[in-house]
Amino acid sequence: MRRFAANPFASLLNAVVIGVALALPLGGYVLLANLQHFARGLVTDAQISVFLAPDASKSDITEIDRRLRGTPGVTRVEFVGREQALAGLKRTPGMAEVVATLPDNPLPDAFVVTLAENEPELARRLEQEIKNLPRVAHVQADSAWVQRVSSLLNFGRTTVVLMAALLSFALVAVTFNTIRLQILTQRGEIELSKLIGATDAYIRRPFFYLGALQGVFGGLAAWVMVELAIFVLNRDLVGLATLYGANAKLQPLGLTDGLAVLAFAAALGWLGTFLSVSRHLHQIEQE
Amino acid sequence: MPANSYLHCSTSLATDIISFSQVFKRYPGGYEALKDVSFSVEPGEMVFITGHSGAGKTTLLKLIGAIERASSGTVLVAGQNVSSMRRRAIPFLRRHLGLIFQDQKLLYDRSAFDNVMLPLVVTGHSWRDAARRARAALDKVGLLDRERANPIALSGGEQQRLCIARAVVNRPNILVADEPTASLDADYADAIIEMFRSFNQVGVTVLISTHDDRPIRKLNPRVLTLHRGNLA
Numbered sequence: 001m002r003r004f005a006a007n008p009f010a011s012l013l014n015a016v017v018i019g020v021a022l023a024l025p026l027g028g029y030v031l032l033a034n035l036q037h038f039a040r041g042l043v044t045d046a047q048i049s050v051f052l053a054p055d056a057s058k059s060d061i062t063e064i065d066r067r068l069r070g071t072p073g074v075t076r077v078e079f080v081g082r083e084q085a086l087a088g089l090k091r092t093p094g095m096a097e098v099v100a101t102l103p104d105n106p107l108p109d110a111f112v113v114t115l116a117e118n119e120p121e122l123a124r125r126l127e128q129e130i131k132n133l134p135r136v137a138h139v140q141a142d143s144a145w146v147q148r149v150s151s152l153l154n155f156g157r158t159t160v161v162l163m164a165a166l167l168s169f170a171l172v173a174v175t176f177n178t179i180r181l182q183i184l185t186q187r188g189e190i191e192l193s194k195l196i197g198a199t200d201a202y203i204r205r206p207f208f209y210l211g212a213l214q215g216v217f218g219g220l221a222a223w224v225m226v227e228l229a230i231f232v233l234n235r236d237l238v239g240l241a242t243l244y245g246a247n248a249k250l251q252p253l254g255l256t257d258g259l260a261v262l263a264f265a266a267a268l269g270w271l272g273t274f275l276s277v278s279r280h281l282h283q284i285e286q287e
Numbered sequence: 288m289p290a291n292s293y294l295h296c297s298t299s300l301a302t303d304i305i306s307f308s309q310v311f312k313r314y315p316g317g318y319e320a321l322k323d324v325s326f327s328v329e330p331g332e333m334v335f336i337t338g339h340s341g342a343g344k345t346t347l348l349k350l351i352g353a354i355e356r357a358s359s360g361t362v363l364v365a366g367q368n369v370s371s372m373r374r375r376a377i378p379f380l381r382r383h384l385g386l387i388f389q390d391q392k393l394l395y396d397r398s399a400f401d402n403v404m405l406p407l408v409v410t411g412h413s414w415r416d417a418a419r420r421a422r423a424a425l426d427k428v429g430l431l432d433r434e435r436a437n438p439i440a441l442s443g444g445e446q447q448r449l450c451i452a453r454a455v456v457n458r459p460n461i462l463v464a465d466e467p468t469a470s471l472d473a474d475y476a477d478a479i480i481e482m483f484r485s486f487n488q489v490g491v492t493v494l495i496s497t498h499d500d501r502p503i504r505k506l507n508p509r510v511l512t513l514h515r516g517n518l519a
Contacts, residue, residue, distance in 0.1 A: 192392045195354065197382035197457075198409040199375075 011214070014178055018171050018218025022265060023225040025164035026253070030226055032156045034250050039149050048123065050111040050130055051138040060135045061109060067133055068113055073122050076114035082107045108137060168268055171218065175211045175272025182210065183280045190284060203281065208273050215269025219262040227252055303327040303363070304461060304492050305351060310360035310370075312346050312516075320346040322516040324360070328494065330460070333487040335503055336496040338513035344496035345389060347513065348465050351494070352386050353377045365460065382410055385454030385491075387464035391446060393438040399449050400425065400434035406457045424456040425449075428482060444475035451482060461492045468499055476502070 052064065061079070068077045080088075085107045090096045113130070115123060127141040183190065190203055230250045237249060253261075306327040312320045320343045328334055336344050349355040350362050350369065357370040365383060372380065394402055403424055407417035425431045428448040430441075438446055447467055454462060462483065468476035480495075480502040487493045497503075503510055512519040 188392070189394055192394065193405070193409055194378070195352070195381065195386060195388070195392070196406040196409055196453075197378045197380075199378045202409060 011217075014174060014214055015217035015221050017174055018215065018265065018269075019221025019225055021167040021170045021174070022219060022222035022261065023229075025160050025167055026222050026261060027226050027229060028156070028160040028163060029257075030230065030250070030253055032153065032160055035156065036153055037251065039153065048113040048115065048127060048130065049140045050113060050133075050136055051140070052109045052111075053135050053137040054108055056109055056135040064111065064133055064135060068111060068130070071126065071129060073116050073126055074113055075116045078112040078114075080110045080112060082109050085110065171215065171265065171268045172272040172275070175214060175269045176276040178214060179207050179211055179273050179276035180280055182207065183276070183284070187284065190281070194285075200281070204277050207277050208270060211269040211273025211276075212266045213269070215265040215267070215272075216262050218269070219265030222265070223253065223258050223261060302329060304330040304332075304365055305494070306361075306363040307347075307350075308361045308363075310350065310362060311358045312343070312350065312355065313358045320516050321350075321357075321513075324513075324516075324518050326511055326518060328492060330492055331487070331490050333484065333493040333506075333508050334495070335508050335510045336494065336513065337498060337500065337503065337510055340498065341515075342513040343516045344498075344513055345465055348463050348494065348496055351461075351463055352381055352384055382406075382457060383460050385457065385459035385462040387447075387450050387454050387462070387467050389465040389469065391450050393446060393449060393453075395437060395439050397437075398434065399430060399436050399438055399441065402438060402449060403452045403456050406453060410457070420456055420458075421452075424452040427455065428452045444471055444478065447471060447475075447479055448482070451479070455486060455491075459491065462486055462494070464493070464495045466496055466498070468497060468502070473501065477505075480506070 050064075050068070052061065056064075065077060065079060068074060082105050086099065086105050089107070090099050113126070115126065123141045127139050130136060131139045193203055230252050234250050241249070308325045310321055310324045314320060324343075324347065336347060338344055346355065350357055351364055353369045353372055360370065362369045364380065367376075367380060369380065394405070400421060403421040404417055407420060412420070422431060422434070425434055428451050430445060430448055430452060433441060433445065438449055441449060451464075451467070454464075464483065467483070468479050471479065476499065483493050483495060484506070502508075
């Protein structure tokens with residue numbers, strides 16, 4: 001602590017460097033968590049369209065309707081009759097003439113099934129189940145959209161993890177270097193301390209404190225940066241959200257996540273110190 | 288202090304506090320600093336080591352503090368074989384030695400008082416106890432009124448006395464001084480040697496290397512003379 005305070009400017013700069021390095025993946029993480037939250041709200045109406053065979057009778061339709069409603073994972077079942085579908089098609093601009101040329105209604109009866117959760121796995125499973133119902137001609141799952149969002153989120157997650165791994169290296173390197181410089185500055189004191197009976201543990205300890213402390217300060221800086229960024233972004237989002245009549249707001253980093261970041265940064269600082277101390281104190285020993 | 292008691296215990300078994308037998312020290316490149324050196328020092332002795340520069344005086348003293356290790360042979364200090372000592376044990380050996388270095392190794396980023404405090408801080412003494420002992424040591428070398436001064440502001444003789452205060456603050460059984468009078472004029476040198484004699488008189492074993500034969504003529508102490516790594 002004394003050493004940290006002895007050179008406040010350099011220490012602050014180091015903390016900021018570590019902070020920026022940590023803020024990037026941390027910001028990515030927060031953004032991703034928010035996107036996931038948002039995506040869940042957006043795509044809960046994952047749907048499956050069920051088209052019946054043309055010869056399906058009224059009782060067939062009732063039976064299928066009953067079976068669909070009884071399937072776990074299904075929240076809403078909407079029947080779209082062939083006449084209704086045709087009327088809808090006629091209302092679509094440019095389609096009325098095409099429909100008029102048809103000798104008779106080519107459209108089948110259909111159901112639109114809404115799923116409880118936005119899970120590609122569930123969508124696939126239900127698609128199979130519904131396909132096996134009698135008088136069902138064709139099932140089309142709108143799971144492509146679900147899958148796309150899901151894989152995009154996976155992509156984002158992998159990116160954040162990679163970034164975090166990469167920048168963790170940076171943090172370890174920064175600490176390594178800080179401790180190296182500190183050891184060089186205190187070289188005389190270290191050499192003398194060894195000569196007057198200081199144990200290795202005694203000499204190493206303050207460097208570990210310094211490294212871990214620097215990590216904690218860096219983590220704190222990252223936390224503050226991310227919270228500030230969320231605050232600023234939210235101001236813009238409020239404007240955007242009122243335009244679209246939606247309620248979009250980025251959730252800040254929770255206390256648990258924040259403390260986890262601090263612990264992680266301290267651990268990385270400790271690791272950097274360990275590497276630096278092992279290497280450089282050994283060098284002093286040899287000379 | 289429990290650490291001290293083992294020291295006394297082991298010295299009572301072996302009469303010699305320092306003992307070299309057939310010690311060789313070769314440096315990488317083949318240079319032999321010490322060749323077949325054997326001698327022993329009894330507790331409470333005061334021994335001068337003389338010889339030209341490069342004769343091996345510093346190397347010999349460094350072997351006592353395990354600052355360097357012998358290439359072959361045995362170095363016993365207080366009954367412990369220093370030449371084969373485990374690395375982890377070395378700090379505890381050094382706590383019983385008062386080392387005075389040729390290049391002084393004073394820290395110029397802190398006061399004279401803090402320099403003397405260092406050996407006690409390193410061994411985990413309470414601050415109050417350490418401060419009392421540091422002042423006593425400074426008083427013994429006549430620097431009590433300069434305790435706030437930075438070592439850079441002290442004269443050559445005062446710096447050397449500060450080194451002695453730092454070496455004796457741990458109340459070592461053995462004082463090892465490498466050329467303590469090298470850069471001092473005669474009066475200061477005499478005062479320094481006199482100081483070592485007073486420590487010796489209260490039972491501390493003292494080893495001093497010097498190429499200055501004035502104190503030797505004056506005190507007529509035991510003298511070990513090194514000539515190109517050989518003990519004459």
